[in-house]
Amino acid sequence: MTFGDFVRLTRAYVWVLIGCTILGALLMVAKTTREPVLYSATSSGLVRVGQATTAGEEQGNSQLAEDKATLYAFLVSTTPVAEQVVEDLGLDVPPSAIAGRFSGSVDASVNALTVSATGTTPEEARDLANAVVGAVVVVAQQIETGEENPKEAPLTRIIPLEPAELPGAPFTPNYRSAAMKGAIGGLGLAYAVLVARRLIDRRIRSAKAVEEATGAAVLGIIPKEDALDRAHRGVQGDLGRAAEAFRQLRTNLRFVDVDNEPRRIVVTSALAGEGKSTVSANIARLMAQAGTPVLLIDADLRRPQIAATFEVDGAVGLTQALAGDVNVREVIIESTMANLSLLPAGRIPPNPSELLGSLRMKQFIDDLSHDYFVILDAPPLLPVTDAGLLSAFCDGALLVQAAGKTQIEQSQHCRRILDQVGSRLLGVVLNKAPIKGAAAIAYGGGYEGYGGYGAYKAEYASREAYSTAGKGRRKLLKSNKS
Known part of the structure; x- marks a missing residue:
């Protein structure tokens, strides 16, 4: 099928394509209305290791901090971190129910850890995001020392950079995004059916x-x-x-x-x-x-x-x-x-x-x-x-x-x-x-x-x-x- 055939196909079936696009958008919006209302909050901090007195120590600590930041990002969504968050906030939910609400990312250029958390209310999302930062350091030290309550102060610490704030609006359901995805999907499916029908037509x-x-x-x-x-x-x-x-x-x-x-x-x-x-x-x-x-x-x-x-x-x-x-x-x-x-x-x-x-x-x-x-x-x-x-x-x-x-x-x-x-x-x-x-x-x-x-x-x-x-x-x- 040439480009000219594609253009003529579009002109011939223009109302079918428009109808499928609108239908796809409406179906996705209807599906989105069944999704729960969730809020997202983000907090971030800088990962630091010890107190360097020389340039050589500073370089070594920076490399170690980068490794620690990567480890922390991995631990963010684990169950032990969720258990520590439940304990710190006094939540009455199983840790496995909230472990999937956390996600972490690392900016290796400055050794910054960013934590995102979702909740059913703006306050819950904010509190979870702030609590995860401290919980990650505690769990990481427990893993490194093998002690549940280490006596020594942790060598690595996270210096809060931007505490989480109350989100102004839920991030889901996103009706605009759902409508766009549904419209693109409906249009693509309509084209696929029309082109396939034309190609197999004998x-x-x-x-x-x-x-x-x-x-x-x-x-x-x-x-x-x-x-x-x-x-x-x-x-x-x-x-x-x-x-x-x-x-x-x-x-x-x-x-x-x-x-x-x-x-x-x-x-x-x-x-x-x-x-x-x-x-x-x-x-x-x-x-x-x-x-x-x-x-x-x-x-x-x-x-x-x-x-x-x-x-x-x-x-x-x-x-x-x-x-x-x-x-x-x-x-x-x-x-x-x-x-x-x-x-x-x-x-x-x-x-x-x-x-x-x-x-x-x-x-x-x-x-x-x-x-x-x-x-x-x-x-x-x-x-x-x-x-x-x-x-x-x-x-x-x-x-x-x-x-x-x-x-x-x-x-x-x-x-x-x-x-x-x-x-x-x-x-x-x-x-x-x-x-x-x-x-x-x-x-x-x-x-x-x-x-x-x-x-x-x-x-x-x-x-x-x-x-x-x-x-x-x-x-x-x-x-x-x-």
């Missing part, structure tokens, strides 16, 4: 991922548009932002092989629901509008969609022609769109694969491609073999992949299937590309990042009127039509 989310999986170029990226989700799949009315995307697909399809321009293409997908019928219907319409005679064949004999999309009678069609009941040209429907003809699927047969893979089907395609640019709306590649069989008869296949739905492994499997039947993958159409939001980060902020197609505002304002398809009429074309 769905197609970018043109680069499609090209790496299939080894074919992306000929078009179709944005997600409400008009394409309706029953007519966008063949009626304005396509909005998808209109220019389909025009770009039409252009790229023409230039995919300038020397051998394809005349027969199969439009398929990995699985159902990726929009292959929508893509085939709209690319057929746009190519027809450009002046090219187009024949759209509904070759999905399992779940035909073209007749319902264009609102034509699909009772008789391809299956009857393949069975020899009618001439294939007799069941071609001239739509109300100029240059666009339709060949519905007809009755759903029990053996779709055998019909589509037959020699008669190949002859139909070869014959019709002389008069039309033939587009076959085929079933998905992975569940059934129909699309693979059809693509072997054609100039190539156009693979439709749904952004955020199709898995990378599924794209790779589609390519293997087409290679096995000797078919050519003309390119890939990335369909249902999010315009904005979290999933749009793979497209640099979605289609709105392209300036809202500002160059085409005038064209959109004119609302080019697409003619609606009617019931159509069946027309027998002369076999010698040029």
Whole structure:
């Protein structure tokens, strides 16, 4: 993940990140309210050894004082020191209960010992801090002499420097610190989940991922548009932002092989629901509008969609022609769109694969491609073999992949299937590309990042009127039509 991806991820999930940050802060504050109120007091003193009369003695005493200070800092939080403090202050608590309230540190540059103590009241904290300093010296002498009550005065002493004072406010609970820690923790956890989710996501989310999986170029990226989700799949009315995307697909399809321009293409997908019928219907319409005679064949004999999309009678069609009941040209429907003809699927047969893979089907395609640019709306590649069989008869296949739905492994499997039947993958159409939001980060902020197609505002304002398809009429074309 690049820095740019991280920035786009932040922009896409900004409200989720803010929510997790606030939630983390609130949870930590709530947890902190359950903590006891404690005060902290600090006292300090200088560690001195004996009375030096010469510079040499002073240097030796200083080194010994440094060692003693380190020892004292270690003894501060021990149980013997706590016992001495309990005895000196006359406390009615076990020494083990207060031993953990003390801590000590040493400043070796001046041999200073600093003692911190905590208590439930300001007075208790102050008294404990002052009592610990004297208790440490007593316990240290007992350890060195081995006597519980040494008779001689201690060689080492602590000269009070700053006695503990009453603390003005408790150091815990610290709501500000807790809120900061909770906010940082919530934000970090949110980022970790989002980044991990993005890294382990195996769905197609970018043109680069499609090209790496299939080894074919992306000929078009179709944005997600409400008009394409309706029953007519966008063949009626304005396509909005998808209109220019389909025009770009039409252009790229023409230039995919300038020397051998394809005349027969199969439009398929990995699985159902990726929009292959929508893509085939709209690319057929746009190519027809450009002046090219187009024949759209509904070759999905399992779940035909073209007749319902264009609102034509699909009772008789391809299956009857393949069975020899009618001439294939007799069941071609001239739509109300100029240059666009339709060949519905007809009755759903029990053996779709055998019909589509037959020699008669190949002859139909070869014959019709002389008069039309033939587009076959085929079933998905992975569940059934129909699309693979059809693509072997054609100039190539156009693979439709749904952004955020199709898995990378599924794209790779589609390519293997087409290679096995000797078919050519003309390119890939990335369909249902999010315009904005979290999933749009793979497209640099979605289609709105392209300036809202500002160059085409005038064209959109004119609302080019697409003619609606009617019931159509069946027309027998002369076999010698040029």
